[in-house]
Amino acid sequence: MSFQKRVEDFVCAKCATKVKGSGHTNHCPQCLWSAHVDNDPGDRAAECGGMMEPLRIEGSTGHYRIVHRCVVCGIERSVDAGKDDNIEALVALASKNAGAIMGP
Numbered sequence: 001m002s003f004q005k006r007v008e009d010f011v012c013a014k015c016a017t018k019v020k021g022s023g024h025t026n027h028c029p030q031c032l033w034s035a036h037v038d039n040d041p042g043d044r045a046a047e048c049g050g051m052m053e054p055l056r057i058e059g060s061t062g063h064y065r066i067v068h069r070c071v072v073c074g075i076e077r078s079v080d081a082g083k084d085d086n087i088e089a090l091v092a093l094a095s096k097n098a099g100a101i102m103g104p
């Protein structure tokens with residue numbers, strides 16, 4: 001028996017985009033939603049299975065992280081943004097966050 005690193009393709013439960021698994025990211029590059037399936041990144045050990053909403057962007061140019069919150073259990077996680085992520089979705093999320101900070 002040897003440990004296998006599974007690379008899983010999946011269909012986004014939010015927007016139905018077919019996502020090619022990279023083995024590192026499990027969020028949808030189109031809508032940025034994820035699913036609560038890991039306790040530690042990649043272990044697929046979480047039993048929650050809830051959808052994870054993209055909350056905000058952290059980091060700086062060249063190294064963005066997406067902060068997700070599980071809609072079921074409320075846990076927050078941050079993951080590295082992928083190079084295939086939809087830039088408009090990232091910008092929209094970042095500006096939503098900036099608006100919340102700079103709003104009236």
Ligand SMILES: [Zn+2]
Pocket residue numbers: 012013014015016017028029030031032033
């Ligand atoms: Zn999606």
Ligand SMILES: [Zn+2]
Pocket residue numbers: 036048049050070071072073074075
């Ligand atoms: Zn959860």
